[in-house]
Amino acid sequence: MTVGVGLIGAGVISAQYLANLTTFPDLEVRFVADIDLDRAKARAEEFGVPASGTTEQLLADDGIAIVVNLTLPSVHAEVDLQILAAGKHVWSEKPIATNAEDARRVLDAAEAAGLRVAVAPDTVLGAGLQTAFRAIADGRIGAPQTATTMVLNPGPERWHPAPEFLFQAGGGPLLDLGPYYLTTLVTLFGPVVRVSAVGSIGRPERVIESGPRAGTSFEVTVPTHSALLLEFGGGASAQATFSFESALPRSGFFEVTGTTGAIVLPDPNMFDGESALWTLESWKGYTGQDRPTPEQIEPVGPTSGRGLGVLDLARAIAAGVPERASGALAAHVLDVMLAAAEASEQGAAVAVTSRVAAPEPLPADWNPYERTLE
Ligand SMILES: NC(=O)c1ccc[n+]([C@@H]2O[C@H](COP(=O)([O-])OP(=O)(O)OC[C@H]3O[C@@H](n4cnc5c(N)ncnc54)[C@H](O)[C@@H]3O)[C@@H](O)[C@H]2O)c1
Known part of the structure; x- marks a missing residue:
């Protein structure tokens, strides 16, 4: 069984994602969406993705389980909430949101719906x-x-x-x-x-x-x-x-x-x-x-590039284990960055109250090009 993937945001970084996601046998990229329909169409054609169009059209595809959100930081949370409302898991580019409240809303919506939110970086x-x-x-x-x-x-x-x-x-x-x-x-x-x-x-x-x-x-x-x-x-x-x-x-x-x-x-x-x-x-x-x-x-392990985290998310969902690039980790990192911004404005140290566990290491023989999902 392959996991259906849709991608929203056909800008600069989408080329790197599509170059990799279209080569992982566990995944099938089915749709590219953007508010700029021509851009979505061009990217879909460039990487042999069968369909392109609006976010609403993408979210109506029952064959898509994970949606990759490559829009701009100012709309990451809003688009994530749309994806979750359609019953699909999220992979979002970083940062998860531009403020802590939006990050919380996204994580709460995922939890309430029994869905996952994973966030870049996957480096x-x-x-x-x-x-x-x-x-x-x-x-x-x-x-x-x-x-x-x-x-x-x-x-x-x-x-x-x-x-x-x-x-x-x-x-x-x-x-x-x-x-x-x-x-x-x-x-x-x-x-x-x-x-x-x-x-x-x-x-x-x-x-x-x-x-x-x-x-x-x-x-x-x-x-x-x-x-x-x-x-x-x-x-x-x-x-x-x-x-x-x-x-x-x-x-x-x-x-x-x-x-x-x-x-x-x-x-x-x-x-x-x-x-x-x-x-x-x-x-x-x-x-x-x-x-x-x-x-x-010398490095040992996968070097495929952007999209590894999407694959880890798909495999983690199938195995019923936590994904490594979790939304909770991204929300903590956002808290740290917002605390730094506040500290520089106030001229005083700022406490960070959120806590998160370090993700599990990836096995050295983890192979993105192997079909693992039956
Ligand atoms: N460019 C890079 O090298 C790079 C590297 C790593 C991560 N990123 C991250 O990837 C994300 C996208 O960056 P980019 O450089 O590709 O930006 P970009 O401006 O090239 O592309 C963003 C795309 O999202 C579309 N978009 C914006 N709002 C939308 C919405 N509400 N619904 C649907 N589509 C929408 C835009 O039309 C555009 O095509 C950012 O979060 C950025 O931080 C970028």
């Missing part, structure tokens, strides 16, 4: 991060205690043809990039209990640099540089910087330090990449020359 399920998680769980750095992460770039208006949403409520590097790095931190350390932060806007107006609207300027209404200090319930701490302000790109800088070693993880915005392990042991005998070289750890 945490990729071989790169899962291999690093296994090394940490195996004690390779001792007890993990602190982390440093940073992602800096000049901003997505260089390549996104409609980038305004990334500079307005629900966006900024904190809500756009934060989910990848914060979900990874929560997976490693458990829930965040307190956040301190500063945020700033470097350039209040930006100009679209690519696509048919190149040259159009737009207003920036949320911080484009956010620096956070995070405290976790278990006593760990982390610092995280998210910025659309830097001409010096730093993608996916993510390091975890433990009692006996440190590990450099691959970029949490990617599915692949090796890790580098440094141990205190390797410094023994160091005399000021020849620094130890780190051990490179």
Whole structure:
């Protein structure tokens, strides 16, 4: 048996999803919807999806069990509620919502209907991060205690043809990039209990640099540089910087330090990449020359890309077990990001009260290209 999938939002990221979802034998993509019907039709044709049209038409298809919501953050919750009201499970792009109340409404509606809501990122399920998680769980750095992460770039208006949403409520590097790095931190350390932060806007107006609207300027209404200090319930701490302000790109800088070693993880915005392990042991005998070289750890596991989480959701529903990229995890990460925004406005640390359990690791031999659902 294959699980029927529909996709709403045929924009930039839908191409990556469709390229993968159409290759997983457990899934069958049946419909692409968008408010722009031509765009939906073009995407459906590009990937051999048999039907396209409006959200209402998609939701009327009884063969669709999971709907992938790739619309904009400002309407994620509204579209999720529509999907749930039609009796279908949700996979939503991040962030789950732009405020905690909407996230709660979505999770409550799912619970009341006996349906699931799973949310991006699914990069945490990729071989790169899962291999690093296994090394940490195996004690390779001792007890993990602190982390440093940073992602800096000049901003997505260089390549996104409609980038305004990334500079307005629900966006900024904190809500756009934060989910990848914060979900990874929560997976490693458990829930965040307190956040301190500063945020700033470097350039209040930006100009679209690519696509048919190149040259159009737009207003920036949320911080484009956010620096956070995070405290976790278990006593760990982390610092995280998210910025659309830097001409010096730093993608996916993510390091975890433990009692006996440190590990450099691959970029949490990617599915692949090796890790580098440094141990205190390797410094023994160091005399000021020849620094130890780190051990490179090659990734083991699936590297297919966006859509892995949708497949995990389908398999988890069939098996009656929790999906890994849960809505509860996404809602906690949203709480952390909103607490950071509040902390930077108030100039004081803000407590985070929601709690969530870290998701189960993915088995190294988990194969997206195997048919598992009978
Ligand atoms: N672009 C990326 O590289 C990228 C990467 C990862 C995640 N995402 C996330 O994916 C989501 C979409 O991003 P994008 O870059 O594809 O945006 P986009 O603007 O290119 O596409 C969004 C699409 O959603 C449609 N849409 C908007 N509101 C709708 C509604 N109410 N009903 C039906 N369709 C609607 C729009 O017409 C548009 O075609 C965002 O949440 C973003 O954070 C984007």
